[in-house]
Amino acid sequence: MIKEKCLTCDIKSAAVGHLDESQLRILGENCAEASFKKGEVIIKQDSLSSNIIYLKDGLVKTSMEWNHKNQILNIIKAPAYLGIPTTLVDKVNHYSVSALEDSIACFIDINTFKMLIDRNGKFAYEIIIHLCKNELLQYRRCVYRSQKHIPGLVADTLLFFSSEIYMDETFRLPIDRGEFGDLIGTTRETVSRMLKEFQEDHLIEMKGKVVTLVNPDRLIMISMHG
Amino acid sequence: MIKEKCLTCDIKSAAVGHLDESQLRILGENCAEASFKKGEVIIKQDSLSSNIIYLKDGLVKTSMEWNHKNQILNIIKAPAYLGIPTTLVDKVNHYSVSALEDSIACFIDINTFKMLIDRNGKFAYEIIIHLCKNELLQYRRCVYRSQKHIPGLVADTLLFFSSEIYMDETFRLPIDRGEFGDLIGTTRETVSRMLKEFQEDHLIEMKGKVVTLVNPDRLIMISMHG
DNA sequence: TGATATTTGTGAGTATGCTCACGTTTTTTC
C-alpha cells in the first residue's frame, strides 16, 4: 500500500521519528520518491520550489552561481534534508542541488511540512536543531575558506571525504578538479598542482580518481596550520 | 510587576507574538534583561552558554576567532535573536557577540525556550523561518566574500550600513578599519587604501567616522561587478 | 574501435592584496 510508505520506511529522519501513526500516514500521502543519476540536477537555482526534499540515498552537492562563477556550498550524504531554507523562506530556489552519485530523494509537500511543524513540537525541534548545526558548520567553513591557504583547504577537503563521507582512507573522489576548486574557492589548475605536490610529498596516492591518504596525520597538521 | 515584563513588552519578536498569555508569563519569569556598553562582550567564544539572547535595542557583531585571526560573521541590529544555534546545538559558544553600540539584551533560559518550541507550533515556525533566512544570507555572504574583489566588498559594506542598518546615506561607521577588514576578509591597510580611493573618485565623503554616500548608484555598480 | 569531448597537467607571466615598517592623527585617561 503506497500510503504506508513512510510508516514502513526504515531510514526515517530524527524528526520523522517523532511523528505518530496518523501524521506518518499524512506524510506518506503527500510525498513522492524520485531517483536521480549522477550529474542530474535535483534543485535548480532560480527555479520555483514547493517541496522539501529528504535525501534517502546518495550524495549531492549544493551550489550557488554568481557572475558566471560557481561555488559549492556543501556536500551532503544521505540521509539528510535538502532545501529547507530555500523552500520555506520564499518560493524561489537560492541555490542548486545536484547528484554526485546516484541518489534517491523524497519530495515532501511544503504545506504538509509546515503542518507537521505546527502540530508536532518534537518534529519542529529536530528541524531547528538540524538548521542550527548547519549554520554552525557554515560559519566554520566560511572562516576557513577565507583564512586558510590552498594547502590547508585541499587537506581539509581530502580529510572531509575520508572521514565524513566515505569512512575510509581510500576513496573515489566524486568531484573533478574544477568542482574541487569551486568547493574551496580556487581554480582547477591550482588544485591540480596542489594534489601533485601532496603526491610528491607522499601524503597521498592517486590512481585516476581513487585517492589514498597515506599520511593523514600530516594532512591534519597542514589543515590546522592553514 | 516584574513577571509581566514580557506581557507588556512592545518590541516582541514575531515568534513571541504567537504566545498566549500564560506562555508570555512563563517567558517573563525565565528571562532577564541586561544592558551593554559599546565594546562589551555579550557572548564569548568557547565559554559555556545556557541562554538564548533577544537583542531588544542596539547593534552587535558576531565573530569567530581562528588561528589568532578574527572574522566578523554578521552585524545585527535590534530587534533580533542572538546565539540560537550556538546555544541549542551544544553548550559551548562557537562564536562571540559584542556590542558595537550601547545595547539591551534579554537572556532567555534555554529550557523555557525549548518548552515554547515544543508547545507552540507557530512560535517554532517563526524560529525556523528566522534560522532559514539567516542561512540563506550566510550563503550569499560567503559566496561574495570569496568571489568579489576588495572594491566590491567595500562597496557592499558601505551600502549595507546605509540601507540595512541606518537607512540613511550619511551615517557613523560603527567599526574601525581593522574590523572592516575582518568583516570582508582583508587587512586594515587595504581598507584604508580603498576608502581613500573611493573618496578620491567622489563616491563617498568621510569626516572622521562619518560617511556620506555621494554616489550610491556607482557603488551599486562596483558591488555588482565585484 | 575509432573519433570526439571532457578532464587534467604544466609553464610563464602577472595582478591583487599582504606584510612590514614607520609616521601621523585621533581618542582616551588621568
Place this chain on the structure above:
DNA sequence: GAAAAAACGTGAGCATACTCACAAATATCA
C-alpha cells in the same frame, strides 16, 4: 590639558594564487 594609547595613512617589496595557452590523458559515444 598633557601623556599615553589606540587608530589610521602610506610606501616598498613580496608572495600567493590567477590567467592564459596548449599539450596530454582519459572518458564517452557512435
